[in-house]
Amino acid sequence: MNPIDADEGTPVSIKIRERLLAARKRFNANDNIAEFIQPGELEKLLDEVEDKMQGVLNSLVIDTERDHNTGNTARRVAKMYLNEVFRGRYVNAPTITEFPNAEHLNELMIVGPITVRSACSHHLCPVIGQIWIGVLPNEHTNVIGLSKYARLAEWVMGRPQIQEEAVVQLADLIQQKTQPDGLAIVMEATHFCMGWRGVKDVESKMINSVMRGSFLKDSNLRREFLSLLPRKS
Ligand SMILES: [Zn+2]
Numbered sequence: 462m463n464p465i466d467a468d469e470g471t472p473v474s475i476k477i478r479e480r481l482l483a484a485r486k487r488f489n490a491n492d493n494i495a496e497f498i499q500p501g502e503l504e505k506l507l508d509e510v511e512d513k514m515q516g517v518l519n520s521l522v523i524d525t526e527r528d529h530n531t532g533n534t535a536r537r538v539a540k541m542y543l544n545e546v547f548r549g550r551y552v553n554a555p556t557i558t559e560f561p562n563a564e565h566l567n568e569l570m571i572v573g574p575i576t577v578r579s580a581c582s583h584h585l586c587p588v589i590g591q592i593w594i595g596v597l598p599n600e601h602t603n604v605i606g607l608s609k610y611a612r613l614a615e616w617v618m619g620r621p622q623i624q625e626e627a628v629v630q631l632a633d634l635i636q637q638k639t640q641p642d643g644l645a646i647v648m649e650a651t652h653f654c655m656g657w658r659g660v661k662d663v664e665s666k667m668i669n670s671v672m673r674g675s676f677l678k679d680s681n682l683r684r685e686f687l688s689l690l691p692r693k694s
Contacts, residue, residue: 473505490582490621491630495553503543503551510539546580546587549619555612557638559603567642569682570596571689572610579618579627581654588624590650590666594635595686597643597675605639613638624650624667632671643675645686 480497481488488494498506515535518525525531543551573593581588594610596602617631628646636644647670656663676683 472509473502474509477502477506490550491623491626493550493554493616493620495551498551506551507539507543510542511536514538545619546578547620549616552616554634555609555616557605557609557613559605559638562598562600562602562604565600566598566602566604567600568597569685569689570598571686572596572607573690575611575614577614577618577648577650579620579622579624579650581652582621582623584654584658585621586652586654586657588618588622588650588652590648592628592631592646592648593690595643595645595676596635596639596641597682598639599642602641603639610635624648624652625669628669628671632673636673641674643677643679643682644671644673645676645683646671647687647690 477494477497478488481494484497486492486494486497512535515525518531518535523531525534571593574591575594577588577590577592579588580586592614594614598604613634614631617634618627628648632644632646635641635646647668649666649668651663651666655661655665672683676686
């Protein structure tokens with residue numbers, strides 16, 4: 462038996478996990494693992510997740526054979542996880558073209574609100590909200606198109622997340638791509654795990670922020686940014 466046949470029966474998730482462990486890479490819910498997935502493996506992962514999801518439905522004692530509404534649910538949920546809501550774990554970062562700051566812009570720029578969709582790592586319940594990004598460029602800052610901030614946010618939020626960690630991940634990414642003097646992010650989101658279950662509080666929202674560079678040092682800049690956010694309350 463050649464080595465290819467030998468690992469034929471190994472679930473693809475195990476193979477990916479072994480590569481991660483060998484490389485000593487973290488694979489928490491909110492980590493991207495795209496570089497450890499080989500071409501064609503995402504399709505196999507989809508089959509594997511479908512199979513396991515069918516097991517969950519079976520254990521929930523749902524008759525997926527006779528209930529036409531749930532007949533294809535395992536496949537749909539697997540697709541939803543891998544190709545949509547948790548896609549940010551399995552695909553590479555969106556390619557962003559950076560331009561030099563030819564106009565030497567150095568005024569506060571605010572992008573938002575950007576709608577963000579994520580899920581909490583604790584219950585895999587939706588987390589839906591908005592973010593605002595404040596950037597204070599300098600002459601060395603790379604300029605990226607406005608829509609690119611939304612693409613980067615979508616990639617980071619498309620993983621099971623904890624809101625506090627999500628904004629930090631996004632800030633690190635934007636910092637690394639554009640090198641501004643200051644960066645501020647505010648996120649306001651509804652956590653469905655609080656409305657659908659638990660305390661069943663549908664109205665409550667969580668707001669948090671990260672401030673970097675000049676936003677940390679300069680309270681006037683921070684105030685200016687916060688005062689420009691269109692807030693309902
Ligand atoms: Zn939760």
